[in-house]
Every structure is written in C-alpha cells, then in structure tokens.
Amino acid sequence: MVVEELEVLFQERIDANEKIEPRDYMPDAYREHLIRQMSQHAHSEVIGMQPEGNWITRAPSLRAKKILLAKVQDEAGHGLYIYSATETLGITRDELIEKLHQGKAKYASIFNYPALTWADMGAIGWLVDGAAITNQVSLQKTSYGPYSRSMVKICKEESFHQRQGYEVIAAMAKGTPEQKEMAQDALNRFWWPSLMMFGPHDSASPRTGNAMKWKIKRESNDVLRQRFIDKTVSQAALIGLTIPDSDLKWNEERGSYDFGEIDWDEFWSVVKGGGPCNLKRLNHHKKAHKDGAWVRKAAVAYAKKYSNK
Amino acid sequence: MELLDLSRFCMRLGDSCLIMAHRQSEMCSKGPFLEEDIAQTNLGLDLLGQAEALLIYAAELEGKGRTADDLVYKRPERGFYNFMLAEQPNTDFAFAVVRQYIMTLYLSRVYETLAKVDDETLSGIAAKAVKEIAYHQRHLGMWIKRLGEGTEESHERIQTAINELWMFVGELYEEDELDLKMQEAGYAISGEAMKAYLMANISSHLTEVTLSVPKSVYMTTGSKKGIHTEYLGYILAEMQYLQRAYPDAKW
Numbered sequence: 001m002v003v004e005e006l007e008v009l010f011q012e013r014i015d016a017n018e019k020i021e022p023r024d025y026m027p028d029a030y031r032e033h034l035i036r037q038m039s040q041h042a043h044s045e046v047i048g049m050q051p052e053g054n055w056i057t058r059a060p061s062l063r064a065k066k067i068l069l070a071k072v073q074d075e076a077g078h079g080l081y082i083y084s085a086t087e088t089l090g091i092t093r094d095e096l097i098e099k100l101h102q103g104k105a106k107y108a109s110i111f112n113y114p115a116l117t118w119a120d121m122g123a124i125g126w127l128v129d130g131a132a133i134t135n136q137v138s139l140q141k142t143s144y145g146p147y148s149r150s151m152v153k154i155c156k157e158e159s160f161h162q163r164q165g166y167e168v169i170a171a172m173a174k175g176t177p178e179q180k181e182m183a184q185d186a187l188n189r190f191w192w193p194s195l196m197m198f199g200p201h202d203s204a205s206p207r208t209g210n211a212m213k214w215k216i217k218r219e220s221n222d223v224l225r226q227r228f229i230d231k232t233v234s235q236a237a238l239i240g241l242t243i244p245d246s247d248l249k250w251n252e253e254r255g256s257y258d259f260g261e262i263d264w265d266e267f268w269s270v271v272k273g274g275g276p277c278n279l280k281r282l283n284h285h286k287k288a289h290k291d292g293a294w295v296r297k298a299a300v301a302y303a304k305k306y307s308n309k
Numbered sequence: 310m311e312l313l314d315l316s317r318f319c320m321r322l323g324d325s326c327l328i329m330a331h332r333q334s335e336m337c338s339k340g341p342f343l344e345e346d347i348a349q350t351n352l353g354l355d356l357l358g359q360a361e362a363l364l365i366y367a368a369e370l371e372g373k374g375r376t377a378d379d380l381v382y383k384r385p386e387r388g389f390y391n392f393m394l395a396e397q398p399n400t401d402f403a404f405a406v407v408r409q410y411i412m413t414l415y416l417s418r419v420y421e422t423l424a425k426v427d428d429e430t431l432s433g434i435a436a437k438a439v440k441e442i443a444y445h446q447r448h449l450g451m452w453i454k455r456l457g458e459g460t461e462e463s464h465e466r467i468q469t470a471i472n473e474l475w476m477f478v479g480e481l482y483e484e485d486e487l488d489l490k491m492q493e494a495g496y497a498i499s500g501e502a503m504k505a506y507l508m509a510n511i512s513s514h515l516t517e518v519t520l521s522v523p524k525s526v527y528m529t530t531g532s533k534k535g536i537h538t539e540y541l542g543y544i545l546a547e548m549q550y551l552q553r554a555y556p557d558a559k560w
Contacts, residue, residue: 046343053337057544060551060560061378062361069334069354076338076347083343118551118560168560176558284338292341294466295402298459305458 014215019145022088030214031089033207034144036105037216038086039096043107045079047281051115052124060118067164068121074157081153085146101286103273108132110193112275119172119179119186125165127187127194127232133158134228135198143215166235173239180240187236188244195259196267198225204264229257310494316370317390318491319431320380321533322419323363324391327381329412330357331544332399341402348448352409355441362434382552386542387535394477396540403456403463403470410449411474414510415481417442418503426496450514457518464519471515472523479528481507487533 001009006025013020020026052072059065083093099105110128115121133155140151172183199205199221211217229248236243247260269275333353340346364377375383394412399405420442423435456467482504484492491497498506512522531537551560 046338049338049346056334056337057331057547058550060382060558062357062364062381064560065334066354066357066361069337069350069357072337073347073350073354076343076350080343080347171560175560176555178555179558288339288341291339292345292402294460294462295341295345295456298463299455300459301463302455302459 011213014143014213017215018143019148020143021145029210030216033211033214033216034147035086035089035091037211038082038089038147039091039099040106040108042079042082042086042096043100043105044111045075045082047107047111047285048128049075049079050281050284051111051113051277052121054115055118055121058118059121064121064168071125071161071164074161078150078154078157081150082147085150088146097289101282101289103282106271107281108197109267109270109275110190110197111281112270112277113189113193114277116189117182117186119169119182120190122165122167122169122172122183123186123190125161125163126169126235127165127190128197129158129161129165130232131194131197131228133162134224134231138219138224139217141215141218147216166239169241170239173241183239184241187241191244192262192266193270195225195229195262196270198222198228200264200267226256229259233257310490310496312370312372314487314490315428315431315496316367317487318496319363319367319370321390323360323367323380324389325395325412326356326363326416327360328389328391328395328541328544329353329409330360331548332396332405332408336399336405339399349405352445352448355438355445359434359438359441362437366430366434378552382549386537386545389537389541389545390533390535391537391541392477392480392532393529393538394474394480396538396544397474397477398540400470400473401466403466404474406449406452406456407467407470407474409445410453411478411481411507411511413442413445413449414507415503417446418498418506422498423496426494431496453514453520454518457515457520468520471520472525475523475525476527476529478507480530480532483530483533485533 007027010020010025010027010030013024020030049072052068052075056065056069056072059068083096086096087093096105100107110131115124136151136155136158140148140155142148142151169183169186172179174180175183202208202220202222205221208217208220212220233243233248245260247258249258250256251258270278273279330353333349333356336346336349336353338346340349360381361377364380368375368377368380392412394408397404397408416438420435420438424432424439426432426435453467456463458464482500484500488497488500492499508522515522529538551558
C-alpha cells in the first residue's frame with residue numbers, strides 16, 4: 001500500500017474515533033507531534049516536582065507533610081507513566097531527557113514561577129493542577145491509545161491533588177490576617193500564569209489545526225481556558241479571595257465569564273526561557289542527572305555482571 | 310510500666326523515624342533516576358507515617374495535652390532524642406543508602422519485638438511497620454550490593470560512606486536506664502543482642518560484596534540525652550519555621 005492510501009485509512013480510523021496503537025500505521029508528522037506533546041507533558045510532571053518538593057521539609061503539620069510528599073511522588077509517577085507511553089513511539093527516555101537538557105524540549109512554563117510561601121502549595125494544587133485537569137480530562141479522549149489511557153489514570157490522582165491544594169488555601173484564607181494575606185498573594189501571583197497554561201489564543205496557535213484533525217487535541221485552548229475560569233471563580237468567592245482581574249464579569253448571554261487580556265509578552269518571554277526560574281529548574285534537573293550518573297553506571301555494571309553468570 | 314517511660318520510649322523511636330523521613334524527603338527531585346527518586350521518597354513516606362503514629366501515642370501517654378504536631382514543631386534541639394545516625398546528611402547517594410540500610414536493620418529488630426507486646430496500639434503500629442521495613446531492607450540491601458560490586462567509583466563511594474558513618478552505630482546498641490526497663494517488660498531486646506544482630510548482618514552483607522567493616526573504635530554517644538551533631542539544628546530550623554514564625558496560625 002502506498003503512503004497516500006495508508007494516510008487515508010489512518011484518517012478514516014481517526015474520524016471513526018478508533019484509538020491508534022503503537023504498532024499501527026501512523027504518519028510521521030502524527031508521531032512527531034505526539035512525541036513533542038507527550039514528552040513536554042512528562043517533563044512538566046517531573047520539573048513540577050521542584051516547586052512543591054521545595055516545601056516538603058517546611059510543611060507546617062505532619063498531615064500536610066505526608067500529603068505533600070505523597071502528592072509529589074504522584075507527579076513523579078505520572079512523569080514515569082507518560083515517559084513510558086512516549087517510548088511506545090520509538091524514542092527512549094534518555095533521548096527525551098537529553099532533548100530537555102539541550103533546551104529542545106519544553107515543559108509547562110508555570111513551573112518557571114517560584115513557590116514563595118506555604119500558600120503557594122495551595123495555589124499550585126488548586127489552580128495549576130486545576131488547569132491541568134481541565135486539559136487532561138479532555139485528553140482522555142485523545143486518539144493515541146497509550147496517551148489516552150495514561151490520562152485516565154492520571155486524572156483520578158489529579159483531582160485529589162486539586163482538592164488538597166484547595167484545602168490548604170482555604171484553611172489559610174480563613175486563618176490569621178497574615179495567612180489570609182499569603183493566600184491572596186498566592187492567588188494574585190498564580191492566577192494569570194495558570195490561565196497561560198492553556199497556551200496562546202486559538203488564532204495564534206499554529207499547531208492546533210493538525211492536532212484537532214488527528215484528534216490528538218480534542219478541544220481548543222480558548223474553550224478549555226474558559227471552562228477553567230468558569231469553574232474556578234466561584235471557588236475563590238467561597239473562601240473569600242479575590243481573583244486579580246478587574247475585567248472579570250459574568251456574561252449572561254454567553255453563560256460564561258468575560259475576563260481581561262492575558263499578558264502575552266510575559267507568556268512568550270517565559271516560553272522562550274525568560275522567566276524567573278527557567279534556569280534554576282533546568283540546572284537542578286541537569287545536576288541531579290549528573291550527580292546520579294555514577295549510581296546508574298554502578299547499577300548497569302552490577303546487572304551485567306550477574307546476567308553473564 | 311510507667312506511662313511516662315513508655316511515652317519517652319515511643320518518642321525516641323518516633324524522633325528517629327521523623328528525622329530520617331526529613332532526610333529522605335530532601336532527596337525528592339534529586340534521585341539518580343526517576344524510579345529511584347520515587348523509591349527513596351517512598352521510604353521517607355513510610356518513616357513519616359511511623360513517626361506520626363509513634364508520636365501521637367507518645368503525646369497521649371505523656372498526658373500533658375500536647376499533640377504529635379506539638380512534639381514535632383515545638384520542641385527545641387535538646388528535646389529531640391533521635392539517633393545521630395538518623396540526622397546525617399545525604400552527602401551523596403551512598404551516604405543515604407548506608408544511613409538507611411543500618412537504621413533499617415536496627416528498626417527491623419525493634420519492630421519485630423514490639424509487634425509481640427501486650428499493648429494493642431504499639432503492637433499495631435509495629436506490625437504495620439514490620440512489613441514496610443522488610444521492603445526497605447530488601448531495597449537498600451540491593452543497593453549495598455550494586456554499589457559494592459558495581460564500579461570502582463561506586464565501591465569507593467560506599468566504602469567511604471560506611472567508614473564515615475560508622476562512629477554513629479554504637480548508639481544503636483547503647484543502653485540507659487529506660488532501655489533496661491523496656492527490656493525487662495519485653496519491649497526491647499538487650500543492647501548486647503542488638504549489637505550481635507547488627508554486627509553479624511552488616512559484616513556478612515559487606516564482606517559478600519568486598520566491602521569492609523571499619524576497625525575504628527570511637528563511637529558517639531548522647532542522643533538519648535538530647536545531644537546531637539550540628540546537623541539537627543538546621544533540620545529543625547527548616548522543619549519548624551512556619552509554626553514558630555506564626556504560633557497562632559492553624560494550617
């Protein structure tokens with residue numbers, strides 16, 4: 001069968017909502033798109049361990065410490081799971097990490113903002129995981145089988161994470177004046193970057209066309225962003241916090257909130273490396289990888305020694 | 310058995326678990342590879358659970374109205390009774406492995422004994438911990454082998470860690486008045502039996518992979534009286550800072 005025919009059959013399967021599995025035919029561009037998107041997703045889970053990991057040793061109660069430690073471990077597990085799913089596309093985890101270190105692969109820009117106070121553990125769980133779930137629920141229906149299945153598993157854990165974050169920030173919002181101030185400050189700092197997590201406006205998102213045609217992406221950036229805003233506004237009100245957007249207003253006609261313009265200059269700057277923690281996050285990952293090289297070597301040498309016997 | 314004695318006994322054990330959990334959680338996002346990152350922090354999570362259970366019981370037995378969180382967040386350096394070995398830093402992966410490996414051998418004997426005592430709370434905590442510690446022992450034992458026999462560098466690093474941490478092992482079989490009371494009540498094995506168990510296991514595991522047991526005789530002492538290495542102060546400064554900076558806050 002010639003490539004053109006295979007591509008037609010492939011698109012027919014996509015249109016019929018069939019899942020594409022690792023050994024099925026897929027166009028190179030589909031494979032490349034998935035590798036880029038899935039590895040970015042896996043890297044995000046792993047880099048995302050840093051801002052929260054940074055607070056485990058300072059968590060203010062045994063309960064909070066246990067939950068946060070378990071949560072960050074979940075993120076590591078998600079990273080592992082998505083790396084494995086990505087490897088089904090014919091690329092190794094080592095290659096993916098190499099690309100991350102070379103700056104050729106990205107991770108979610110949100111993790112390039114610092115986690116400054118304990119309230120940030122609330123804001124990250126509530127808003128960042130909240131935005132991620134909105135995206136990931138949609139991705140459960142993505143056309144690539146292994147990715148879709150990994151999203152089903154991950155979404156279950158993420159919804160627990162979001163509740164955990166909301167609990168942290170809610171307790172602070174109802175706490176002492178200093179705690180409330182920290183909670184509001186965390187919301188102020190994380191609100192806009194959370195909205196940026198959905199990516200540029202649909203009109204400025206060059207890869208969306210193919211991704212939608214191939215059903216890798218099932219809903220557009222703007223649709224997902226709006227859904228997140230609509231469900232989050234009342235959650236903020238419930239705990240007495242104010243969303244830092246003076247243009248935020250219920251639009252009766254649309255049945256949605258209107259909201260202010262996102263600072264796209266900031267968005268592109270952070271995407272391109274110019275954010276407060278870009279260098280720190282990447283250097284941390286590189287250092288851990290380099291510091292662990294002798295351990296990995298020893299494990300491989302030991303395994304070889306005993307597989308030959 | 311005096312309740313205060315039992316409380317102090319649980320506090321000592323709980324403190325060691327707590328401080329090790331702190332060290333293990335410091336390794337989060339710094340593991341040599343992702344699976345091991347998860348494994349190492351998982352050891353920490355188990356230890357944190359054990360610490361919490363033991364400190365809740367210690368606080369209850371003490372009867373002064375303190376909670377486990379009060380014990381963790383409001384005691385000063387000299388009020389902590391963890392072994393000095395537990396607070397030693399993650400200088401490299403080998404140091405973390407050796408610290409946990411030795412402490413795990415110790416804990417396995419402690420919990421096996423406690424699982425059989427006539428105290429439902431304590432035997433319950435211990436029965437759960439026995440299972441967790443068995444996994445820790447397997448995992449850490451594998452790393453002793455891999456690092457011991459892996460490469461020249463790994464062999465050298467793990468031998469260095471063993472040599473440098475050895476001076477803290479003596480505390481694990483040291484006895485004070487409280488230990489003797491606990492032994493009498495069947496809550497603990499004798500220092501001599503613990504020493505024999507540790508030495509036999511460590512020496513057979515190490516020699517199997519061409520590592521050696523250090524010959525140095527100097528051993529530290531004092532953690533049962535709240536004497537520590539300088540590391541503990543930094544651990545507590547970090548761990549307790551929010552509770553101390555905002556004493557009226559609930560989290």
